[in-house]
Amino acid sequence: xxxxxxxxxxxxxxxxxxxxxxxxxxxxxxxxxxxxxxxxxxxxxxxxxxxxxxxxxxxxxxxxxxxxxxxxxxxxxxxxxxxxxxxxxxxxxxxxxxxxxxxxxxxxxxxxxxxxxxxxxxxxxxxxxxxxxxxxxxxxxxxxxxxxxxx
Amino acid sequence: xxxxxxxxxxxxxxxxxxxxxxxxxxxxxxxxxxxxxxxxxxxxxxxxxxxxxxxxxxxxxxxxxxxxxxxxxxxxxxxxxxxxxxxxxxxxxxxxxxxxxxxxxxxxxxxxxxxxxxxxxxxxxxxxxxxxxxxxxxxxxxxxxxxxxxx
Numbered sequence: 001x002x003x004x005x006x007x008x009x010x011x012x013x014x015x016x017x018x019x020x021x022x023x024x025x026x027x028x029x030x031x032x033x034x035x036x037x038x039x040x041x042x043x044x045x046x047x048x049x050x051x052x053x054x055x056x057x058x059x060x061x062x063x064x065x066x067x068x069x070x071x072x073x074x075x076x077x078x079x080x081x082x083x084x085x086x087x088x089x090x091x092x093x094x095x096x097x098x099x100x101x102x103x104x105x106x107x108x109x110x111x112x113x114x115x116x117x118x119x120x121x122x123x124x125x126x127x128x129x130x131x132x133x134x135x136x137x138x139x140x141x142x143x144x145x146x147x148x149x150x151x
Numbered sequence: 152x153x154x155x156x157x158x159x160x161x162x163x164x165x166x167x168x169x170x171x172x173x174x175x176x177x178x179x180x181x182x183x184x185x186x187x188x189x190x191x192x193x194x195x196x197x198x199x200x201x202x203x204x205x206x207x208x209x210x211x212x213x214x215x216x217x218x219x220x221x222x223x224x225x226x227x228x229x230x231x232x233x234x235x236x237x238x239x240x241x242x243x244x245x246x247x248x249x250x251x252x253x254x255x256x257x258x259x260x261x262x263x264x265x266x267x268x269x270x271x272x273x274x275x276x277x278x279x280x281x282x283x284x285x286x287x288x289x290x291x292x293x294x295x296x297x298x299x300x301x302x
Binding site: 035037068075 | 174180183184186187188190191194198216220224226
């Protein structure tokens with residue numbers, strides 16, 4: 001087990017240092033984590049949007065992977081917005097996230113629900129389904145950004 | 152559709168600008184994407200490692216989510232190491248990634264295979280299974296970092 005631990009430490013990534021009491025050792029780790037999740041989400045959601053808008057050809061296999069990513073990754077960022085994670089690394093998070101917690105939670109849940117619908121639509125392999133689901137999900141992203149993300 | 156496009160553009164994330172010919176508009180987008188994927192992977196793999204090592208209590212539900220993330224996200228970074236993505240944003244990627252492509256591909260595939268075993272083990276809800284699978288996967292991460300990641 002000692003050898004195993006030394007291998008993990010040797011990986012040298014701060015995010016691998018998991019403390020006993022919390023998933024993030026430092027606020028900057030939480031910020032980096034949530035930014036990473038939102039970057040992946042934005043990329044794959046944007047890729048689906050490109051297909052929904054006819055900007056890129058519809059590719060059922062790519063859409064299926066995008067669906068898997070957005071369905072799973074949309075669940076991840078939220079626990080990384082804990083108390084004290086408003087600073088520690090450059091962040092576009094607005095103070096309202098911690099002042100209006102219920103509203104922020106509601107917005108995040110709305111987005112997850114809409115994105116789940118997009119993922120299900122993308123999984124059907126039918127472009128019309130994707131087109132129908134994409135707009136409301138994009139609006140749920142925008143609504144949360146408008147209220148809780150610095151411009 | 153114009154309205155839909157304006158919503159997507161209004162989201163303001165560069166990663167949402169999906170070009171017709173490639174998933175990344177700029178090398179920096181590719182670098183940010185792969186770093187984000189590896190950050191999420193490191194976090195959740197590290198969380199599983201903490202449980203495997205007895206540093207944090209084993210939690211079957213958390214381990215199951217970790218398993219979903221590492222199984223999916225371990226597949227993602229590789230297409231973002233395309234030609235010309237060696238610069239554009241600070242990166243720890245070593246030039247050997249593009250000089251020894253077959254070796255890099257082999258290392259990435261070894262990691263994905265080992266991480267898939269960890270994910271399957273974590274899904275069993277049995278800590279001993281997780282312990283058994285974790286070491287070889289951690290070594291596959293380390294091996295690739297040793298050869299292809301700047302210290």
